[in-house]
Amino acid sequence: MATYLYRLGKFAFRHKYLVVAAWIIVIAVVGGAISATNPTFSKEFNLPGTDSQRATELMNENFAAAAEQETQASTSILIAADDGLAAHSDQIDQLIAQAKTLPDIVDPEKIVNPVTLAEANPAVASAVLGDNGKVGLIQLNQSIRIEDQTQANKTAFLDLMAKFRTGGLQVEGTGSMMQVQAAGGLSEMLGFAVAFIVMIVAFGALIAAFIPLFTAILGIALATLTVTLGSGFFDINEGVTGIVTMIGIAVSIDYALFIVSRYRSELNLGGTREAAAGRAVGTAGSSVVFAGLTVVVALAALAVVEVPMITQMGISAAVAVIIAVLGAITLIPAVLGIFGRFAFSPRIPGLRHGDEPETMESNGHRWAKIVTKYPWPIAGAALVLLVIAAIPMTKLELGLSFTQDEERPALALLQRGFGEGVNGELFVVLDAPDGTDITAIAEGTVAHIKGLDNVATPDQLMWVGNGPDAANPMAGANSALIAVTPQMSPSGPETHELMNQIRDYGSTVNSEGAELGVAGQTAIVADMSSKLSSALIPYLIVVVGLAFIIMMVVFRSILVPLTATLGFLFSVCATFGATVAIFQEGDFGLIEHTQPIISFLPIFMIGVVFGLAMDYQVFLVTRMREEYVHGLSAKDAIISGYTHGARVVASAAIIMISVFGAFMLSSETTSKMMGFGLAAAVFFDAFIIRMIVIPAVMSILGDSAWKLPAWLDKILPNVDIEGEAIRRIPIEQDPDSDPDPNQVPVRV
Structure with missing residues (x-):
């Protein structure tokens, strides 16, 4: 693979204007196809296999007017x-x-x-x-x-x-x-602004900092247009565009950072810029491909949840990742070719520029030496910190509320005067075979519900039928509809319990030859929350299992993938704990209105952050393996790989934390929770696990970290992610280059 990517990188660099034009043409063609076909996103929301979905179908069939009113x-x-x-x-x-x-x-x-x-x-x-x-x-x-x-x-x-x-x-x-949600764009703009500043610091030059942003914008544009065009052929919910943009920004900038940074390292050898671009794509590009594959697996595996909208979100975001990978290995070298010798100018005084002599020690090099010298106490302290942060997770409660903070005063008045459930009715649907009189069953059900707790105005509870006479719809009805108003909040545990008690009565209704279901927004939200909660562990197993296999192929090791996945579990638990402490328990007084953790946040966060975490793992550790395979000792390989990769990984993580953290500027607790959870997850995983725990544990493991059983070594494909084939290609010298006389021309 490295050889093919090497050739692709050189081709893109050499035919730079053709490649950039091709991208722009593709974007224009997809945009034109959208104008011609006028595709529309779906507004429907389905939960196959749930009671609320079945009840909704019965309600649509037998009480169309009431069902339509629910959507208004x-x-x-x-x-x-x-x-x-x-x-x-x-x-x-x-x-x-x-x-x-x-x-x-x-x-x-x-x-x-x-x-x-x-x-x-x-x-x-x-x-x-x-x-x-x-x-x-x-x-x-x-x-x-x-x-x-x-x-x-x-x-x-x-x-x-x-x-x-x-x-x-x-x-x-x-x-x-x-x-109504405020129009988006602020967080994306803030994310791009922070990204530009971070990349100026990372590269020490303005143009190099601009290149990842330019390619990211083109990639996000193509991804968004592709998903929009796909909505004309597939059922895609309109809510997917937000995650496509967010993931597109994240991975596009990440991958561009790694390619451009490696290109700068290859330039230090004094070869031609075209050859440097080829070597950058052949080495860092290989990491990009496998890191992207890991993210695609994590996102596509959201199909395990069996919620159509979430499946659509995962697949659409996976499309954005694939486009980001293609952009990194084709568009980046092409843009580098266009800027040529001006790519790393103008230089910003006082910042590292990446062409310093190898003898010039960096902060990453100093920290790597400390970690490898004292691995046990450093790894232990870091893990203890994560365990402490994870403790509140034992109180985790999942829920799903669309209540805005601006509505809180109104809800307080509702509770004070009428009960909070006025806007969260449960629609109990009874259905019997044709020819069966539903009257006795409906009256029995009404009597049972009147005796339950948390029913507002039970004396006014009644049923309506679907009989043929509009003036007397009870006569001849074989289906009944009962609107039940909860006394407490639609998203509260009391209403959830009321819904379950009504559903439990379904066994009695079944024995009488009818069917009972509960529909309405409250029931749908509750079923979605339950479905997401039950899918969390299977999803985690699928994602971690598939990613483990991918990383075994990449690292030719069992212990490295094992430590990577175990480390992710530590960071996820710490994130859950911190989120519960602040948003559910109200610790530190940062949140005025506490609430259960959003039910889709754990799965969503695992999918997104696992992909990003494995990005950082691949980029940091593949460089270590590359140095180890090419002759350095296990300890020296860790130090060398960390020195070359830590700055870029830290920059990428800071950008992601800024992008996600920008959501905390929202006035809504839900948006703040999502922003905080994702930002905290990136912080814990990138800075604690990847940059502290992983190098420390690998130092403890030594040579055994890279061992692979002979029988497994024969089975796994060799993808040459270290670029061994590329190292055998002579460096093409550039007569215009002026390499540093103190720089030894060896491959880095």
Whole structure:
């Protein structure tokens, strides 16, 4: 493989304008295909094999109007006044009059003053007026789907509420208009800005720092366009574009860093720039290919979860990684060829530039000597630190809430006046074979649910049928629908328990010849959380197992892949522990609204960070193996490989921490949790495991780290990731080069 990549690197460097033009043409062609076919992303969300999915299908089939209503945007206005809402009736009337003018409002005549409605119809007073007339509920329905809400709608709604927060009247909102996410782009821009600064420090030159950003932008553009075009042929959810962008930035910059850094090292030998590009792609490019393969495995394995949207996210992100790898081994050498001798200029004074004499000691070299001299205490201290950070993980609770922090005041009023579950109804669907009267079964089910805890207004609980007579749908019905409003939060454990109790009653319904299921957003979210939790261990086994095999091929060793995967488990546990401590337990007072850990965060984080962790493992340790195979002792190989790779790995990790950490600037706890978790995982894995524990453990293992049983050595393919074949190729001298007279021309 190294030889093929060597030739590819030289070809791309030599035919630089052709290669760059080819990339631009491909991007243009894919963009043109999108314009011609006008593909659209799917807005559907399915959970095959779950009770909520089956119940949703029955609801769509037998109660189409109610099912459609569940997909429509709905927002609640909560009003409160300590002196009673009756004293603010005129102000509330004005609020309602303007609320009716909000975009896409349906049935405006049904939006009424809760005080007036309670006086006119005492039977429904408890549904709109609570806490002795101090809290009121106004419901707004819109003729658009929940996912089609816009930032403009949210802004108009926020302005409306702010306008009427006067004279002691509190006005808050919760629901679909409040849950619109702010437009993305800030975190990506911040990530690129930090990346540029870090790469200036890493390379000591402006143009070299710009090259990875340029190639990353082209790669992300092609990946996003490819996924968009694919949505016209495959069912791809619109939510995948975010992860494609995030992963695309991460791996594109990482891989470009490694190629450009190795190119700079090869230039120090004084050969031609074309040959240096070939050797850089043949050596570091081999690492890029296998590191990319590991990330692709980690992302594609998300299919194990059996949640279509997550599978689509994983495969789409894997496409972004494949494009990033192709960009690293073709576009990078081409752009290096275009800049030629100006690639590492203008030089920034006071920074290392990579062409210093080998005798000039670096911080990485100093640290590597310390780690290899005292491996036991250093590895032990690092692992103890991770274990301490992991302790809170024993309290891990998984959940899934889409509640925005801006909705918290409204939820507090809901709980105070009506119960938090007003916007989280459970839809119990009963279905019987044709010819079976559902009446007795439905009445028995209603009676059972009335006796359960956490049911709001059980006295108002009733069922509706799907009978042929619209005036009397119960008559002749073979299916029934029961809307159950929980008293507590839709995402809370009490509501989850209520849902399970209703489902448990399904055995009784089955014995009577019918089927029971629970649908609705609350049930779907709960089933998704359960599905993700149960898939965590199988997913971890698949990802670690496949990556272990890949790393055995790369490192020709059993112990090196073993230490790499065990180290990752330490860093993941430490990350879970730190995330639980801050976001679930509220330690250090950093988070105002604590909540369970997002159920998809562990799997998502394992997939993304495992891939990045193995990137750092491959780039750092393959250089060690390269030096070991070419004659250095095990200890000296660790020091030499660490010296050459630590600076680049540290730079890549800092960039990733900055990209992920930028999400913590969000005002939302969920976004902060994702950003913190991913940033913490990269920190623990890159700086603690890869740059401290791994070199220390390898120093302890010595030569045995690189041992491989003879029978296994015959089975595993030899991919020559060390570039042995390339080393046999004479260095092509460049008459224009001016190598450092103190630099010994040996391959690095």
